[in-house]
Amino acid sequence: MVMDETSPKYLSSTNRMINIVIFGPPGAGKGTQSAKLKDKFGLIHISTGDVFRGLNPESDLAKLAKSYSDQGNLVPDEITIKILESEVSKYPDAAGVIYDGFPRTEAQAVALDAFLKSKNTSISMALALEVEENELRDRLKNRALDSGRPDDADPAIIQNRIDVYNAQTAPVADFYKKQGKYVGINGVGSISDIFDRLCSAVQEKA
Ligand code: ADP
16 A cells, blocks of 8 residues: 555654654743643643652652752753653653653753654654743742742742753753754743744644
8 A cells, every 4th residue: 555644544653743842941831831732732741840749759769859859950861861751651642742841951852862763753843932031030939839849939949940951951952953943932921822822833843
């Protein structure tokens, strides 16, 4: 049988997955927007921050991860990459995945590409929520009032997360720019306005 683009087999092939990296500094709105995107496009949403916070708190792994995250530092790549891969592997039939909070280093970006390649698929686009630093500080301080997250509560830890983002995560933007997959999105405005911007970008790029 000759395969063409309309063949059901072709459409169900993993190559047709929509894999989105949602990128941006802490407080940019990645979690909020990912939840909306996942519903709209029928994707799985994987937030490495949520995965770490969801570990059994008594486990060594959870304690280790918390020792980094409570200070606003990154959990080491080796651990994070393993956790991400095992999380993705829980959804072999996903139509696509939104990666939220991953990759946060260039090594993670390289590992994610290799992992997806081994599954015959790839990242479709990196949507970057752009928000300036003063606004981020205000948002994180407000979130601390109800999130109960120790890394949201202390201005010095918030500042460390922003600094870690600038030093280790911001360079990941270049990784996706070089691949022509980076789309900058204005992350300031109402949740629904920002969501509309993201949806337009997905529809254009997917
Ligand atoms: P936010 O985006 O609000 O900063 P997250 O919930 O995404 O927070 O992450 C919280 C913490 O979990 C991070 O500060 C970091 O310690 C850890 N973490 C999450 N994702 C990663 C990652 N990809 N690599 C290393 N550490 C991570």
